[in-house]
Amino acid sequence: MTDRLNNNLAKIFACLSNSKRRQIIFAINDTSNEIFTYPLQNNLIIKELKNMEDLGLVKQEQIGIYRLTTVGGAVAECSKGFEFLEKNKDFFADHGFGDVPKSLVQNIGRLTNSHLYYGLHLVFPKWSKIVSESQEFVNCIFSQPPILIADYIGPKIQSGLKIRVLFDKSSKIPDCNEFVKKLGLREHKTNENFNKRIAENAKINLIMSEKEACVIFPDNNGVVDPHGNFISSDPDFVSWCGEFFEYKWNDSEPIARLR
Amino acid sequence: MLMNTEDKGLFADLANPVRLEILKILQTAPSTQSKLASILKMTIQGLQRHIGLLLKSGLIRKDADGNLLLSSVGIAALEQIPTFLFLSTHQNYFKDHDFSGIPKKLVQRLGDLYECEFIDDTMETWQRGKEICENCEEYLVAVTFMQPIEFFDSVKIKLEKGVRFKLGFPESRFVAKGYSQKRAEVGWNDAIKNGQVEEFFVKNVPVTVLVTEKEALLLFSNTKTGQIDGSSAFYSKNKCFRRWGLDLFDYYYHEVERIDTPPIQEV
Numbered sequence: 336m337t338d339r340l341n342n343n344l345a346k347i348f349a350c351l352s353n354s355k356r357r358q359i360i361f362a363i364n365d366t367s368n369e370i371f372t373y374p375l376q377n378n379l380i381i382k383e384l385k386n387m388e389d390l391g392l393v394k395q396e397q398i399g400i401y402r403l404t405t406v407g408g409a410v411a412e413c414s415k416g417f418e419f420l421e422k423n424k425d426f427f428a429d430h431g432f433g434d435v436p437k438s439l440v441q442n443i444g445r446l447t448n449s450h451l452y453y454g455l456h457l458v459f460p461k462w463s464k465i466v467s468e469s470q471e472f473v474n475c476i477f478s479q480p481p482i483l484i485a486d487y488i489g490p491k492i493q494s495g496l497k498i499r500v501l502f503d504k505s506s507k508i509p510d511c512n513e514f515v516k517k518l519g520l521r522e523h524k525t526n527e528n529f530n531k532r533i534a535e536n537a538k539i540n541l542i543m544s545e546k547e548a549c550v551i552f553p554d555n556n557g558v559v560d561p562h563g564n565f566i567s568s569d570p571d572f573v574s575w576c577g578e579f580f581e582y583k584w585n586d587s588e589p590i591a592r593l594r
Numbered sequence: 595m596l597m598n599t600e601d602k603g604l605f606a607d608l609a610n611p612v613r614l615e616i617l618k619i620l621q622t623a624p625s626t627q628s629k630l631a632s633i634l635k636m637t638i639q640g641l642q643r644h645i646g647l648l649l650k651s652g653l654i655r656k657d658a659d660g661n662l663l664l665s666s667v668g669i670a671a672l673e674q675i676p677t678f679l680f681l682s683t684h685q686n687y688f689k690d691h692d693f694s695g696i697p698k699k700l701v702q703r704l705g706d707l708y709e710c711e712f713i714d715d716t717m718e719t720w721q722r723g724k725e726i727c728e729n730c731e732e733y734l735v736a737v738t739f740m741q742p743i744e745f746f747d748s749v750k751i752k753l754e755k756g757v758r759f760k761l762g763f764p765e766s767r768f769v770a771k772g773y774s775q776k777r778a779e780v781g782w783n784d785a786i787k788n789g790q791v792e793e794f795f796v797k798n799v800p801v802t803v804l805v806t807e808k809e810a811l812l813l814f815s816n817t818k819t820g821q822i823d824g825s826s827a828f829y830s831k832n833k834c835f836r837r838w839g840l841d842l843f844d845y846y847y848h849e850v851e852r853i854d855t856p857p858i859q860e861v
Contacts, residue, residue: 338611340679340682340683341611341614341615342611343682343685344608344611344614344675344678344679344682345608345609345610345611345614346609347678347682348605348606348608348609348678349605349606349609351605352602352603352605352606352609354603357605391685391689404688404689405688405689405691405692405693405817406681406685406688408692408693408701409677409681409688409693409701409704410678410681412698412701412702413674413677413678413681413701413702413704414605415702416670416671416673416674416702417604417605417671417674420604420667420670420671421603421604424604424651424652424667425652427652427665427666427667427670428652428655428665428666428667430666431666431669432666432669432670437673437834438703438706438837438841440669440670440673441673441674441677441702441703441705441706442699442702442703443670444702445699445702555666574699
């Protein structure tokens with residue numbers, strides 16, 4: 336990084352460090368025509384807009400009417416990643432992004448409109464809801480068999496819903512096998528719509544349908560922490576989870592049955 | 595820009611060239627305060643204020659041996675920074691060019707384009723596009739508003755060598771006189787029939803991207819003319835740049851609604 340670039344970058348971050356300026360940028364970015372009007376007597380906003388104009392983030396169209404520049408629009412989009420990190424800084428102090436590929440780490444801004452639930456008693460009903468309300472598909476990644484939601488996945492398998500489940504190579508199948516029986520994990524493939532695969536590692540767990548998704552990150556030791564779940568039905572969040580699932584699915588081996 | 599007491603959070607913590615440099619150094623390997631002070635040519639005392647702030651903000655942490663390293667937040671924050679660097683480097687260009695036709699998820703990944711060469715010359719842009727076609731040995735995928743007749747100069751031999759092509763065009767594709775005859779002569783139409791070449795059409799293509807197994811070229815829209823600007827381009831052999839280009843192509847290939855093949859209108 337050259338000094339000049341470092342200084343430019345520091346200036347942009349200094350601009351974004353002010354919550355009022357961030358609010359203005361997001362407000363313009365969220366309007367369909369990307370135009371921002373303000374009360375002319377509001378000197379505080381005028382000052383902030385002037386600062387942002389000097390940095391090339393906004394442009395005055397007419398007196399009182401501002402538009403985001405190309406760079407300003409992109410900065411607003413890219414700031415979402417920082418918003419997500421800021422919002423969940425405490426959680427990520429002892430959790431990591433596991434095996435999320437670089438391209439999806441760059442896209443973590445798409446997770447911003449989600450809620451972090453902490454505690455199995457809170458997340459279990461959410462998992463069940465995602466599965467039971469699914470109408471098109473259910474995709475899951477599990478580092479350990481999903482004992483708690485087997486009762487919900489089982490009937491969906493029977494109903495012929497398209498289900499894909501990806502297990503970690505080190506997944507341990509328990510002996511108490513009511514759960515294994517329910518999912519037919521030891522049986523050879525009999526249902527065309529129920530596909531199982533195994534991945535070299537699955538550091539992140541995921542439960543998603545076409546409507547809603549839940550992503551579970553590992554702690555700093557790389558162990559999935561099922562207590563902390565990000566859950567949302569926001570389309571950006573769901574599509575991020577979908578892309579992560581496809582990334583892992585395409586990098587895994589089909590299995591006829593778990594051993 | 596001056597910051598005031600209301601300014602806080604990750605952006606405020608990153609709004610300092612020294613702290614950005616510290617993070618950049620820790621991105622390559624964990625380090626100690628004394629090593630950092632030596633690299634940055636600063637006193638330990640001068641450095642401590644920045645280190646303290648980065649530790650407090652959660653961008654870095656200490657391991658059991660006291661070495662400083664990036665935290666999960668720091669790693670993810672640094673992944674966002676190349677995008678800001680790309681925008682900052684090309685701020686003048688983007689005064690009159692925009693990201694029309696680029697989905698938001700790829701705008702968030704503009705940092706993948708950071709390691710590139712900016713070509714600011716029409717003839718050089720044209721020539722580079724031609725060379726990319728000549729250099730490919732496995733595949734060429736593109737979304738483009740035009741298909742110059744010169745493109746076919748190298749196509750015949752490429753088709754014989756088994757190179758695969760996938761090209762997406764807008765409804766109003768620009769082609770010059772003699773285009774239909776030339777594409778028939780080089781065997782393009784036959785290659786479409788046998789699946790070696792695939793063409794698809796979408797309503798509008800406000801960006802141009804060419805990607806091969808070796809390199810990629812990217813042209814954006816000019817906001818003044820409302821058209822793709824062929825007088826300048828971004829070019830790179832960098833893996834991230836190519837990956838971004840392929841993802842943009844995939845977006846048009848898989849996610850944009852297709853239209854029926856329009857008749858060829860030579861201009």
